[in-house]
Amino acid sequence: MNATPEAAAVRAAAERAAAAAPGVRAAGGPAVDAALRTMAQLIRERADRVLAANAADVATAEANGMAPGLLDRLRLGPERLADIAHQLEVLADTPEPPAQREVRTLPTGERVFERRVPVGVIGAVFEARPNVTVDVASQVLKARSAAVLRTGAAALGSARALVEEVIAPALDAHGVPSAAVQLVPVPGHAGADALVGLPDLVPLVVVRGSGEVTRRLSALGAAAGTRVLAHADGGGVLYLDASAAEAEVTRLVTEGTDRLGVCNRLNLLLVDRPAYDRLWPVAEKALADRGITPSLPPHDHALGHEWALDSGNEQHVTVTAVDGPVAAAQLAARETSGLAATVCAADEAAATAFIDAYTGTGVFWNATTRLLDGYKLLGLPETGINVDHTPGPRGPVTYVDLSLRQFVVLPAS
Template identity: 30%
Template sequence: MTASAIQNITVEEQAKKAKKAARTLGILTTEEKNQALRTVADALEANFEAIIAANLIDLKKGEEKGFEQAFMDRLSLNKERIFDFAEGLRQVAELPDPIGDVMSGWTLENGLKVEEVRVPLGVIGMIYEARPNVTADAAGLALKSGNAIVLKGGSSALNSNRSIVKIIHQALEKTAIPKDAVQFIDSLNREATQQLFTMKEHIDVLIPRGGASLIKAVVENATVPVLETGVGNCHIYVDQEGDAEKAINILINAKTDRPAVCNAAETLIVHQNWLKEHKGLLADALTKHGITVHGDETALAELPNVQPATETDWANEYLSLDLAVKTVNSLEEAIDHIDLYGTKHSEAIITENTATAKKFMQLVDAAALYHNASTRFTDGGALGFGAEIGISTQKLHARGPMGLPALTTRKYLMSGNGQVR
């Protein structure tokens, strides 16, 4: 038997175990689930040294492989980070439990009672990259919403993830949640990930978290339904009636506050009348904040130190202090550009004209539309959703920041006394 065949059996067996555990977990009380999350949080804190020791092995391997600094930062854990994600689990315990909510209910003329109730999805497959904190975060959100989870983390974090999951399993043994509800695919084998793509019998949804290429691979190859997250090629459109101070504050915030996150701005679309009037202010702000500008011909002519923009500049996230600048003559032209290059994440208009803002918000197809505010607010925490499992850029099921309800579905329960049609 080949190694891959052995792996094949194992991943499917794990998914089956998760499915079985989901049945028990799905009907636990809120307090049983909350108590389990607190027990896991305590265990992670009590065992932080073991996690750090495992993380050091991953960091050493990462150094040997010459991973870049940003990657190593995401991979790295310390006592504070571990206590942070333990505390995150306690916060999830405090959130309202979506499960069992009666969303609607009515009685038919024949006396048949109908109830629409919220239930867990079942088993969530989570495919993610180097951040080991996702292991604890995702498990916490899944368990609170009554779902089992199959975790497949990036191979560079294998030792860290293995250590975190071992502690979660030991803690769950003291709780009402079966430890099989958290499955960890302990493999460096890429095939293990691909097996999850088509395991429709056992896995109800796949959530990829990571870069654009990971998400693309999952979307293109999975037959299991996918919750697509994270790629945000976000635009700030400054209309000719945009207030200069608001425009510049918002642009700088959206570009520089955390350039590597998905709700950061990547392109400034600017009405040429506004650009001509305020180019001095704009140029000063861009220079002051160390922003590298890639512009179209008008931007090249009006602003200093601009590099010519190519198709790549319009189409991709920089995730850095780079900014593309596109000039337009009308709202329609701005919307056409967003239609072509946007990823339906977050788009902003800066204008003092309410009618123009309304038109922008009606016609642009995205999860979050902003009038005179920064795209950085597209975030479960910032918008008051509590914890989030990711930001959906798809239209089906969930759109925008996804809190616990995104991990649920519904059942219609009909109670009768012999009704037939």
């Protein structure tokens, strides 16, 4: 059976990345870090070219009726470009953990070491967010692997400009194969489907996007034998305990809704029932100041419905009453993806009870769930946020999570 044109294009990109991967490993850390710094320089020098490509993407998306929240993710500007460049420099200056550490000495005298080795080629499927092109590529390169990137069709022009004007020339300037970062050139789901079906070339694929899409790609990858590291559903939770100060309620609601098209925004607001009449009006005003409509009981949707992915309805937050911190934490873990939850409380015992009962990826006391982000938490860009309930990298995934563990046994010294 002949491969589709989309599958053939993806395989060709993967083969180019695989051919370049040994060169990335051989180039070494100083060369990769130097390339990252040059990428930052080129982003500043060639900002007009990148912004022009992005403006064309945005104009097309607007003409096709893209919702405001998704447009916010797609749109670049001088400030966002400056942030991308700064994060590249931070990553380049980040000392790497030792490539090898001694684990123990066996009773027979042999020494056991644990070593980090590159995966080789890492794929990524992500939404129409141009900055993620650089985030993922830089993390994969820092992990000494090559990358095959598939972005949403709406951002393809922006991603192409970043690869061709910034990433490839920077790699070439420092002796790292420029083919080490490949962009899937075809739009649509067929390219993503093909990427998770090449375990011989791309054994690991990071998948971001809506829950439905990531679950489908995870299933396809599992059937093919590809390891899929999925970032699917999101949605931040804020619990207002009876002990919460009104000023803190206003601050956390406001901080949690600064951007509505992101996964860690305030999505579900839980209010302690005994304090509902006091705290809800405070939160309601903060939401109104942001132009956000509360979804109040009785709900005709699941409590964890992710408004960031509900095109045209992003300006909503679900609200419901709960019976104390433990019930709130359990509801948050049960009804949402378990991405992140905040407890707003002055009472330390209530906050501790919430933290201990919540089983999700990130839990915060009087701090916004918007902090669940690789750069904000760890000082590093991320490839995504993993919310798996199984062992493995969980939370913001950075380059240190993108290596293989190898055991080395050496003779007694």
